[in-house]
Amino acid sequence: MKGNMKHTFKLEKRDKLLLYFEQAAKSYGISKFDHHFCKIKGNDEVAQYLESAGLHKWSKAHIDGCRYNVMTTNIAESINSVLWFARMLPVVHLIDEIINLLVKWFSKSRDFALKCTSTLCPDFGEKKLRRRLECASRMNVVKLNHVEYNVVDGDMDCHVHLTNNTCSRRNFQLEQLPCKHVDVVCRFLKLYVYSMASRYYTRNTWLNAYSYTINPVQPQELWVIPEDVTSTKSEKDDQKKMTVL
Numbered sequence: 001m002k003g004n005m006k007h008t009f010k011l012e013k014r015d016k017l018l019l020y021f022e023q024a025a026k027s028y029g030i031s032k033f034d035h036h037f038c039k040i041k042g043n044d045e046v047a048q049y050l051e052s053a054g055l056h057k058w059s060k061a062h063i064d065g066c067r068y069n070v071m072t073t074n075i076a077e078s079i080n081s082v083l084w085f086a087r088m089l090p091v092v093h094l095i096d097e098i099i100n101l102l103v104k105w106f107s108k109s110r111d112f113a114l115k116c117t118s119t120l121c122p123d124f125g126e127k128k129l130r131r132r133l134e135c136a137s138r139m140n141v142v143k144l145n146h147v148e149y150n151v152v153d154g155d156m157d158c159h160v161h162l163t164n165n166t167c168s169r170r171n172f173q174l175e176q177l178p179c180k181h182v183d184v185v186c187r188f189l190k191l192y193v194y195s196m197a198s199r200y201y202t203r204n205t206w207l208n209a210y211s212y213t214i215n216p217v218q219p220q221e222l223w224v225i226p227e228d229v230t231s232t233k234s235e236k237d238d239q240k241k242m243t244v245l
């Protein structure tokens with residue numbers, strides 16, 4: 001989105017509008033988003049362009065579901081950029097390239113997951129959670145009732161609700177990974193903080209996702225074609241011949 005915006009309005013790399021866009025996109029709270037987006041509204045055209053693209057597609061504050069810590073608006077574009085070199089090939093070769101790519105991805109990711117010793121994937125949760133745990137040691141907790149807690153974070157208070165799995169700053173519910181306020185509440189209650197993270201961040205889910213082996217397609221001479229498939233093919237060939245006649 002940032003690239004499209006830069007290209008459409010011919011913005012310089014250091015244009016402030018790009019900085020405001022990044023700040024708005026990364027804001028979890030609506031009020032923080034509004035604060036940054038207001039600065040973009042100084043340029044009507046850019047603001048309208050971003051609004052018409054759909055705020056829910058690029059802003060964390062407006063997403064209509066859980067985005068975890070991944071922000072992509074179009075998975076097809078991501079795949080396109082990886083396959084740009086193969087797009088000119090005939091379709092059979094393109095499919096071969098896609099299979100080769102998947103073979104490499106699955107094998108590499110499976111190796112990483114097998115070597116991983118942490119509870120969460122290192123780059124998708126573990127490092128982030130550990131950094132948050134360090135910050136959490138400097139905060140205080142006030143118990144409101146058995147499920148609600150107030151966390152004093154600098155000069156701002158955050159409200160954590162353990163049953164609803166929410167924090168008033170919204171990081172927790174949007175990422176499904178404990179924020180520093182949830183961390184400090186867990187520490188206060190002697191709860192295992194990792195149990196509050198979505199299973200999608202865990203090493204086990206990572207391992208399961210890549211547990212299957214992608215096999216390359218063997219040369220056609222080695223294919224073992226079931227009889228029912230062969231007979232269907234012959235019937236279709238006969239029909240084609242009849243149509244030509």
Ligand SMILES: [Zn+2]
Pocket residue numbers: 158167168169170171172179180181182
């Ligand atoms: Zn929080």
